[in-house]
Amino acid sequence: MPDIVVALKNITKRFPGVTANNAINFELHGGEIHTLLGENGAGKTTLMNILDGIYRPDGGEIYIDGKRADIHNPADAMAKGIGMIHQHFMLVDTLTVLENVVLGLKSQKLYVNKKAVAGKIRTISDRYSLGIDPYTRIWQLSVGEQQRVEIIKTLFKGARILILDEPTAVLTPQEVRTSFDIYRQMIHEGKSIIFISHKLNEVMEISDRITVLRHGEVIGTVKRAETSKGELANMMVGREILFRLKRKPLKRKKKILRAENVRALDDKGLPALNGVTFDVYGGEIFGLAGVSGNGQKILSQVITGLRKVTSGNIFIEDINVTNASAKKITGQGTNYVPPDRLKVGLVPNLSTMDNAILRRYNRPPISNNYFINYREAAEYTEALIKKYDIKVPRKEAPVKLLSGGNMQKLILAREISENPKLLVVVHPTRGLDVGATELIRKELLKERDNGVAVLLISEDLDEIFMISDRIGVIYEGQILGIVNIEDAEIKRIGLLMAGLKDKSTA
Numbered sequence: 179m180p181d182i183v184v185a186l187k188n189i190t191k192r193f194p195g196v197t198a199n200n201a202i203n204f205e206l207h208g209g210e211i212h213t214l215l216g217e218n219g220a221g222k223t224t225l226m227n228i229l230d231g232i233y234r235p236d237g238g239e240i241y242i243d244g245k246r247a248d249i250h251n252p253a254d255a256m257a258k259g260i261g262m263i264h265q266h267f268m269l270v271d272t273l274t275v276l277e278n279v280v281l282g283l284k285s286q287k288l289y290v291n292k293k294a295v296a297g298k299i300r301t302i303s304d305r306y307s308l309g310i311d312p313y314t315r316i317w318q319l320s321v322g323e324q325q326r327v328e329i330i331k332t333l334f335k336g337a338r339i340l341i342l343d344e345p346t347a348v349l350t351p352q353e354v355r356t357s358f359d360i361y362r363q364m365i366h367e368g369k370s371i372i373f374i375s376h377k378l379n380e381v382m383e384i385s386d387r388i389t390v391l392r393h394g395e396v397i398g399t400v401k402r403a404e405t406s407k408g409e410l411a412n413m414m415v416g417r418e419i420l421f422r423l424k425r426k427p428l429k430r431k432k433k434i435l436r437a438e439n440v441r442a443l444d445d446k447g448l449p450a451l452n453g454v455t456f457d458v459y460g461g462e463i464f465g466l467a468g469v470s471g472n473g474q475k476i477l478s479q480v481i482t483g484l485r486k487v488t489s490g491n492i493f494i495e496d497i498n499v500t501n502a503s504a505k506k507i508t509g510q511g512t513n514y515v516p517p518d519r520l521k522v523g524l525v526p527n528l529s530t531m532d533n534a535i536l537r538r539y540n541r542p543p544i545s546n547n548y549f550i551n552y553r554e555a556a557e558y559t560e561a562l563i564k565k566y567d568i569k570v571p572r573k574e575a576p577v578k579l580l581s582g583g584n585m586q587k588l589i590l591a592r593e594i595s596e597n598p599k600l601l602v603v604v605h606p607t608r609g610l611d612v613g614a615t616e617l618i619r620k621e622l623l624k625e626r627d628n629g630v631a632v633l634l635i636s637e638d639l640d641e642i643f644m645i646s647d648r649i650g651v652i653y654e655g656q657i658l659g660i661v662n663i664e665d666a667e668i669k670r671i672g673l674l675m676a677g678l679k680d681k682s683t684a
């Protein structure tokens with residue numbers, strides 16, 4: 179029998195409107211790499227934040243080495259040998275590695291001898307081949323190196339159980355290789371690891387066992403040697419029944435959007451789109467599925483003029499709009515419902531009315547070149563509010579006071595009212611209640627029926643299946659496959675989302 183170093187029993191954690199963890203059972207064996215696998219929002223980070231003492235569970239128990247443990251904060255967790263490496267590093271850029279480690283110790287009120295600390299950092303760095311010098315400043319290090327500094331911080335404090343929350347998400351392929359060597363070395367030195375990821379190739383390479391979470395519940399725990407990528411993909415995204423909203427037959431019109439071999443970089447300058455090619459026609463909803471972080475956000479930005487491509491072309495009808503300004507692209511008939519309601523979609527401190535007229539305040543009838551006609555503006559806003567059933571406290575109140583669903587309805591109403599040729603919508607119903615969700619999906623179908631080309635980017639597979647006419651799957655910045663909804667099988671889409679193009683590799 180393996181020794182069980184961590185046992186989570188019936189852990190439940192609720193946030194307003196969502197049960198992030200529902201009666202979760204999980205065991206970590208000594209000396210294993212145990213992966214938590216699941217789509218975005220499955221509840222992985224929440225569960226680990228509970229083990230690390232950042233959240234208190236609403237129910238359930240934690241056992242460390244067979245003993246009931248009460249973990250109130252990360253220092254408690256560390257005292258029991260548990261250290262977590264978060265997705266966002268907690269390092270001070272301007273300080274050295276040594277100073278960052280010391281900072282962590284001081285917060286624990288430990289006596290610090292800097293020279294001794296530097297020596298120990300070197301020892302740890304050598305033992306695990308981390309290649310980190312204590313006197314380098316954080317800003318001089320690559321993201322991968324910074325991650326290794328975080329690992330040093332936890333090992334320094336004596337962690338024997340390491341939780342790594344999607345460590346590979348920020349790494350280059352070469353850095354992933356190095357980090358896997360480091361994990362194996364840590365296991366060799368007697369540590370145990372909980373590794374979080376949603377990339378099946380990695381998971382199959384590094385794990386001893388894998389626990390799959392979906393919608394806050396454990397779907398199952400399997401041994402790596404006894405499973406396959408296909409089975410994991412199915413566990414991760416598999417749904418029993420998918421229903422489709424009633425819609426009129428597809429009446430495809432002419433081609434509106436063409437993306438041709440588009441390449442672009444993310445904010446860190448790493449390749450995010452690696453040759454994306456696809457078309458969207460008037461009168462259809464093209465659903466782009468994919469696990470978060472595979473380039474969908476970058477794609478929506480290059481299509482709407484918010485980010486430059488490094489090569490390739492984008493056409494709206496026959497006009498080349500590659501790297502044109504957002505204003506020009508809007509002028510060509512592209513409207514955008516962004517994923518970030520309050521950052522990109524709305525001006526939070528302006529009123530509902532100001533936000534409603536954002537796209538037409540400078541043209542008749544709302545403007546006569548010099549002045550805004552407030553009566554026209556108010557009437558226009560009233561009409562939108564009524565037509566889309568937007569609940570507004572007062573038209574003059576800042577729009578940030580609206581609920582998420584009502585903000586989203588306002589953005590959609592505003593963008594649809596511009597009579598777009600192409601409507602790009604990203605996560606349109608994320609975080610919304612059932613009523614608002616249904617209304618928004620029906621509006622998107624109406625736009626389709628009116629001949630608009632709709633590009634729906636969503637991580638919600640149910641949503642994609644419910645309203646799309648064609649489904650494309652994006653993986654690591656490439657479209658791996660495009661299928662008509664009639665031929666779309668959830669299992670195949672799941673495999674594509676996991677990066678498996680060829681059925682035989684399943």
Ligand SMILES: Nc1ncnc2c1ncn2[C@@H]1O[C@H](COP(=O)(O)OP(=O)(O)O)[C@@H](O)[C@H]1O
Pocket residue numbers: 193194196197198216217218219220221222223224225
């Ligand atoms: N602090 C929080 N407040 C409210 N909801 C949260 C919070 N943290 C996570 N959630 C919600 O809990 C669910 C699980 O999230 P998370 O644990 O981050 O998933 P994962 O790490 O698997 O992507 C999601 O629906 C998320 O929106």
Ligand SMILES: [Mg+2]
Pocket residue numbers: 222223224
């Ligand atoms: Mg997470």
